[in-house]
Structure formats: C-alpha cells, structure tokens
Amino acid sequence: MDMGQYLEVFIEESKEHIQACNEHLLELEKNPKDLSIVNEIFRSAHTLKGMSATMGYEDLANLTHQMENILDAIRQSKLSVSAELIDIVFLAIDHLEEMVQSISEGGDGKSDVIEVISQLKRIEKGNLSIISSAEKEVAAAAVAEVANRPSKTVYDEFEYTVLQQSAEQGFDTYEITVSLREDCLLKAARVFMVFEALESTGEIIKSTPPVEQLEEEQFDNEFTITLVSTEKKETIQNQIERISEIEKVEISQLSAAEIRPLIYHESEPEREPEPERTLEKVDQPETAAETEHYDGKKQSAKTAASNKTIRVNIERLDILMNLFEELVIDRGRLEQISRDLNNQELHETVERMSRISGDLQNIILNMRMVPVETVFNRFPRMVRQLARDLNKKIHLEIVGAETELDRTVIDEIGDPLVHLLRNALDHGIETPDVRKAQGKPEEGKVILKAYHSGNHVFIEIEDDGAGISREKVLEKAIAKKIIPPQAAAGLTDQQVFELIFASGFSTAEKISDISGRGVGLDVVKNTIESLGGSVTIDSVIGKGSIFSIQLPLTLSIISVMLVGIQKEKYAIPLSSIIETAIIKEEDILNAHNQKVIDFRGKVVPLLFLKDLFEVPVSKETSGLHSVVIVRKGDKMAGLVVDSFIGQQEIVLKSLGNYLANVFAISGATILGDGQVALIVDCNALIK
Template sequence: CLLKAARVFMVFEILEKSGEIVKSKPSVEQLENEDFDEVFTVVLITKEEASSLEAKVMKVSEVDRVDIHPVTGVSLPKGQSPSESMDDSAVSAAPKENRKAEAAPQKGRRAVNAHNANKTIRVNIDRLDILMNLFEELVIDRGRLQSIASELHNPDLNETVERMTRVSGDLQNIILNMRMIPVETVFNRFPKMVRQLARDLDKKINLEIIGAETELDRTVIDEIGDPLVHLIRNALDHGIESPAERLAKGKPEEGTVTLRAYHSGNHVFIELEDDGAGIDKDRVLQKALERGVVTEEMAATLTDRQIAELILSSGFSTAEKITDVSGRGVGLDVVKSTIESLGGYITIDSKEGQGSLFQVQLPLTLSIISVMLVNLDKDIYAIPLSSIIETAIIQTSDILNAHNQKVIDFRGSIVPLVNLKDIFEMEGAKEEEELQSVVIVRKGDRMAGLIVDSFIGQQEIVLKSLGNYLQSVFAISGATILGNGQVALIVDCNALIK
C-alpha cells in the first residue's frame, strides 16, 4: 500500500471521533514512520456498535480487513477505573488476538486528546527568558512609580499605580507559570537507574514516585537532577539493607524508596524516604571526630538530627570499601552546596533501624523574590522573606554573652546574634542605644538574629547576579535595583548561619 502512514492517520481520525484510543501496537511513532508490516492493533474505549465502527474504518481506501473484539475478563485492582486498566490488560490481549484492530465497548471518557493537542504551541526558551527580563524591568519601574506616588499624594496617580500593580502582579504569575515544568521530567530517569543499581548491589528495591506533576521553575529543574541522583544512590547503597539482613530484622525482603514532591507556600518540597537501616549515629560521630569535622566538646552537645546532617560535610563517607556506587567521599556535600546555591536547604530525619527521610526545600522561582528591606547606615540591604521567621526590637540589656558570642533568648531558644555592620566592615553599631532592631532568620533548624539599624518594609524585587568579577563576595547572593534607582545588596542568610 502506498502512503501507509497516511492510511493509519485516517483510521485514527475515525476512531478518535468514536471514542478514546488507549493504546496502539506498534506505537504511534512507529506507525507514523511506517515501521510496521501490514497489521496494527488499536485499543479503543467506545460506546459505538462494532458493526458501525467496522463500516466507518472500511471506508478508508486500501484497508483490507477490520477485526473487532471486545476485551473482557479483565480483573481490576481496587480503586482503578476501566480506562486506567485498559492500558495494560488490552495490550496483553493484543498478541492473543493476532494484532487485529479491536475495540472495548466500555463506558469511558470521550476523546478530548485530539482537541487539546491543537491548543498548545512550542516556544523557544530564549524568548521566555527575554520576556522575563523585560518584565523584571517593569517590576523595577513599578517600584519607582510606587515611591513617586507615595511622595506626591495625588489620588488619581495612587489609583492608577494600584491598578497597574494589580495587573502586573497577574502578568507576573502568568509569566512565571509559563516557565514552570513538571518535576517528572527529572523523575522519569530514576526507575531505570534504581533497577540497574538494585541489580548491581544484589538488593530488591521498589521505587515509588508521588507528585511527579508538581511544577518547578526551569532554572531549578536544570540544576536539581544531579543532587537527586546522589541522594538516591546513597539511599540504595547505605540505606536499604540486603534481602537476608532485612528478613533477619523481620522486614519484608523488598525495600521501598519513596520519592515525593509537593508544593507548600512559596516553596517546593522534594522528599526521599527509605525504610532501610537509618543512619548509624555512633559510626557517623566517630568518623566525624576522626576527620576533625567536629571536636569532642561539640560532639557532646549535638542532637540526633545534627549528627545525621554531619554526613553532608565535605569529603565525608562511612563506606567500608570504595565501590562504583560509594566510598569516594564525593556526593552529599555536592548535594548540599547545589541546593543552597538555589536558595533552598536540605534536612535529614533518621531513625536507626527504621529508615531515613531526606527533605529538600526549594524556592518556586529564582528571578523575582519577596524581601525585607533594612537600613545599615545610609545603605539599604535586602533579606529574602523565605529565610525570615520574624523581626523584633530587643533591649540591649537582654543581649547575653556565651562562648565569646552575643546571643539572645528568643522564645526559649538561644539564638546567636550577627551584627551585619561587622560582617560588611562598616562603622560599628552604637552600643549605647537602648533598643536594637533584629531580623530572626533560619536555615533548616538553625537560627540567627541579624542586627540592623532599622526596617524599611517588604517589597518584591528582581534578583540580579553580581557578575563574574564579584563571585566570591561573602554573605551577598546578588543585588537589585530599587524604585529610586539605588542598588541594594541581597544578604545570603545561608552563608551567615554556616
């Protein structure tokens, strides 16, 4: 037959109007490339009679024969609809029926796939980046307009600026959503990797993926793949025990690793949980002392979670022997630094003998962020709201000294104080002032209080990098242009708490 692919397309057109196509054998790509002999099988969910369906398909020229068979006797797992199960059951039925066109008269959803396919367009990512840059300039000008309006007190101007702020806010959401990509683009490569590693390690492991449809900004998606590979390799090698060990502990032979993603507030959380051996705290502490990561005095005061997080230290490995999978001392410190460079952080919760939970928190988007503007002398600095717990004004007399470090008692927790003027080598704070303005920030479960001169307020700003010449400036993650044209530096709270 000439133009086989065209005939196939015509058959598909007819079938899609009659119901929902679930599966074809060979695949659609193979059919389009004419990579088949004379027969192909289609699984269809439809309410139409077999005879009318056959008549319609036979109208396509050069179709020799149409055989239609109902797919029956399929047992469904609990909670699964017919349309979901057809995918597997009908495929297994296809070879038995000798790859003849078949239809399942099941009550299913109508075909909307073809209709929806026409509603999407492909846009080069560079164009989206240009659009984002233009919008960032608009955000800067919006800030400028707001500051002018607040000085002039003109009701008409105020009303127009408020309306513009609302509209540009909606526009911002649309542009950011356009850049969002489901994390399944990263997650999809893990099942094969887990199967391969489980074979290499001679372990039985089941990988569960939850929330793969959760969306993240493209810039974050590009960076997050490698850290997750390291975390999964670590869970498979160090976390899950061998089948014999698991049976001896009364656990099922097959270990389970769960990878889940979900939104919460302005962040995306990615969690990797395993039901393995957990982290051997004594062994980790002993190794950390050998390597000089912690001192004896520090070791005595560490909580279980802090001990678990020692495995994120540079060059740290508890593997007995060096293998392809682990023991090279490379891995989890790379994970930590990559995640922190994206403005996120990682925490570890582990119960010995029961398993571990690695939780990665990431910002939804990287280019436009909400910050708290603060004054240091005549300079303005921005502190990201995602790091701030709260702001407070404290009495100078409440500041205590512990181990040559100024601290305060904040709601029952001892929080170290960091004077930003000292960090940025500005003129020292006036000690005689009775009250001090403090911003309480956190990274994971660790907190710090940043002493500033005064608070200005909250604002959305555009994050600009400092360029190649200023890569290694301590505690500064970037800069922004404010409404009045002044440049404000953005404080990197992660570096300060480190």
C-alpha cells in the same frame, strides 16, 4: 520538502515517545501477561519509526522497526517477556535516546545500531517456533525471487513495508534510473535538481547509491531513485528531462509482486499484513500525501487539544521573564514617585498598574512552571538497574509528580536527586537476606515525594532501610578530622547526620561504581543551597531515613524585607524570616564570647550586619536595636540592623563572576529610587 521546520516538534515528540516506552517497559516487567502494555509500547515505537523515516533518520527508523518485530512477536504469543528481553529492549531505547540527543545538538542522528539490532534479532529467532521444511522451501523461493526480480534496487524490510502500504493507499511505485552525460561537470548539482523535480511529484523512498554518496559525487554517471506517486509515468519523465546534461531517463513501474524485501527471516514464514501496520492517515506519514503532517493521527485525534496548547522555546520564556523583571523595577520606581508627589490621580493609576502587573507576574511565573515528573520519570529505570547491580529488591514509589517548579530549578535539581537516590539504594536499603533476618519484607521501599508548602516546594526521599548509625558517622568524621573528638559528645543527632554532607565523607567500606569515594552528598548540599534551598535529614536506626529538600518556587523575583544599615539598604528574603523585633541594649546577653538574646525561651545568637559588612558608621544608634529573626532548618539567628523599611518584591540580579565570592551576599537589586540594595544570604550567615 524542507523538514527543518518540523525538527523541533520531531525532537520533542520523539523524547515523549521514548519516555513512554521506558515507563511502559517497567510496567510490562511487573505485568508480563498484560498485552495492553505491549500495545502501548508498540504504538510509541510505530509512531517514532514513521516520524524518523519521514525526517530521513534511517538508523532511528531501522532500530524502531526491529523493536516492532519483537513487540509484535510478544503480541502473537511467539515470545514471552523475560528479563533478558526487557534488558535488550532497554538497550535499544538507550540508543534511540542517544540518537535523538545527537539530533537535538545539531548532529546527524546516526549511531552504530548493528549490534543491538543483531541482539534483538537473536531474541526474536531464539524464541520463535521451528518452521517446517516446506515453509523453509517457500522462504528459499522467496529469496530466489528477490535475487531474480526485474527491480534494480534492493529493499530492506522497512522500505518494503512502506512500499506495500503505499500501494494499498493507491500510490504507484516507480524505479527511475537517471544517466548523466559523460562531460557533466557538476554531477552533485544535477542530482539535487533531479531530486527537487521528483519531490514535486511524489515522495522519494530510496536512492542507489545513497544520498550521501551522491552529494559527494561518489558514483559514475548513473543513479536510481525509488518514488511513490500518483502522477503518470510521462509526467515524471517530463519533469526530469527538462534538466540539462541528462543523457537518458529510464522509468519502470513496479507492481506489488515485483517488490520483495531483501532481508527474509529463515526462521519464520512471511507474515500476513496486519491492521496496525497498514498505512492510514491516522498513523504513519511515510508517503507523499502525508508528509505535511508526520503524525496525522495526533493531528486528527487531538485537534481540540492542539488548539489549546502550544510549544514555546524556553529561551523565549527567559526573554519574556527578563523584560518583566525590568518592568518590576520600573513599577517600584513609579510607586516611589507616586508617594513623593502625593498626587491622587497618579496614585490611583500606579496602584491599578501594580495590580495588573502583579497578575501578569503570576501568569509569567506559572508559564515557567514545569511538573517535577519531568525529572522524576527517569528514576524508575535507574532504580531498576541499580537494584539488579546491588542484588537487592527495591520498589520505588513516586508521590506528587504533578507538583510544579520553576524551569530553572528543575534543570538544576536532577543531579542532586540522583545522588540521594543512589545513596538510599546503596547505604539505606539492606540486602534481601538481611531484611528477612530482621523481620522486614525482602523488598525494600523508597518513596520519592514532592509537595507544595507556602512559597516552597519540598522533595523528600524516604527509605525503610537500615537508617544512619550515629556512632559510625562520628567515627568516620573524627578519622577524617572533620570534627575534633571532644566535640562529638555534644552534637545532637541532627548535627551528626549533617556531617555526611561534609566533603570527602563516606561510610562505604569499599569503593565501588556506586559509592565510596566521598563525593556526592557535599555536591548535593552545595547545589541545593545555591538554589536558595536547604536539605535536612531524619533517621531512625533499623527503620530508615528521610532526606528533605526545601526549594523556592522561583528564583528570579522574590519577596524581601528591606532594612537600613546607616546610609545603605539591604534586602533579606522573607522566606528566611521568622519575625522582626525591637530589643533593648540590656536584653543582650553574652555567652561563649557571642552576643545572644532570649527569644521565646531559646538562646539566639546576634549578628551585627554593620560589623559583618563593614558599613561606615556616620551616626550612632540609640539604645534600641532592630532585629530580624531568621531561620535555616532548626538553627536561628538575629540580624541586627538600624531600621526596617518595609516589604517589597524585588528582582534578583547576579553580581557577576568578579564579585561571585562576596561573603553572605547572594545578589543585588535595583530599588524604586534607583538605589542598589544587596541581598543578604541568610544561609551563609547561619552556617
């Protein structure tokens, strides 16, 4: 059976199960006596094992099988939850994640899992009770039985479980030995034909030699296949004998007693079959009857949900978004034509189309929205490990994980958040003894919060640590020649805090794996600003710090104010605008060689865009100036333009690599009349 059609679903569901294991393991560490958490991890591992086995990824299946043994021992109170055990299971999950990632990138999903399986087995053996000599004799007899049994094939524990469960469901187990003729020219082709014939009658569990060797013709003329099927022995034999260049076919039907696992733990007697391990159509799809759906449990339990949701490749959504962007451009063109012709019927039709396309726009943008928990859910594990490396006690609290952001922003925001969290853990939170001496709880607290505000999403990282020392930051900034000494006294606390975003800045006393090289926070600032966002810092010595990130909900379609400068048109994002104003020439003042105005009691510098963008002057303006007041954080500026055209939704288009470094221009758009308008980057202007 071709499993390629299930690959995408397998990858997505595997990632979900691995993430579930990660989250529940963290819970288990906090509540080691809660067996309901162990059961949740067991279910995820069990389902992942069944899926992997069905898809043919043996390393995945074997590793999850060994994880099951550990979890099962915990459920039976043969093992107690310890930090060492959690660490090893986390290591196993890391391997699972690597293998799934390999599969998603087109790899074979193989990994060297022998070491981690050995570690899992050592934990399993080291904590189980010592069995009696009588039980050891039983185990030895079982091993001897394996060596002397009539079966030509040796099965590991996992394959043994599959065969036992298949037998319980009414399937017969056959060992089929096929001998090819000595003069057979294309042995691999004959093997393929045999496999194809057998797959039409049942499910192949194992081949000896393995499939890879058979494909490379690394065998003499004989190979053995283990098949589970409901067909009669004669039917199977007839299917194979139809293939030419086959000399002999031997089929033996194995009873349950004749199938024994090769790997038999000397330290534990054979376990009784458990209800959770039995092959049911609601759980493990490891037989011929169940390969159509490798997670039948979800198929039956979530039928209603599956009818309401569907997985869509993000590339398809990108294509849909691009097509809609073209529609937005044409919508603007139609609105312009409607105004020019002044035809009532055309005007009504265009107005209706604008309303419908506006609704469509909201639906498409919502389709692209992804909860930030897809980024947040990897942080608890990271914080746990970092806290242990730093010998600190840290509790991470996540608030607002359901807050949604555009997928494009989600893909970019992960690394900046990692840097900020590592910074909070290393520089912010103190060690337990220092916190105790200061009258604080030994366990530090970091809050990762996300929430909507207007057309923006805010993500905050707050800690109750040491805070940022103004003097220490200024000392380092002067030493690194980021600011001159004479400028230090005139800086506000906010301006001092922003110095830590300078390239090469670090207050760490020594370089470590976690920090100290002065890279990280400058990358954070650049990445966030490239997304049209901003980052600010508030801090109080001894109380802690808050890093606040402001991000746009979406990047591709934005609302702007169109302005005119001579014969050219520019677009200023509404998210940056405070208000617009008309000022007289005499209202303009001079301060430190800079033209400024008094705006509601604040001194706001003026930037004349025609000078900044070197726009050719064809006519002089009157004594009145049109000004757009824009803001970035607590800084403001007045952009002087010739005229206001109006508000419009536009499609943001990149200028391409050739024009990537144009000052204060973040992109361009095509207007309704066919003109190109450049989009002003207010962040760059204020900076």
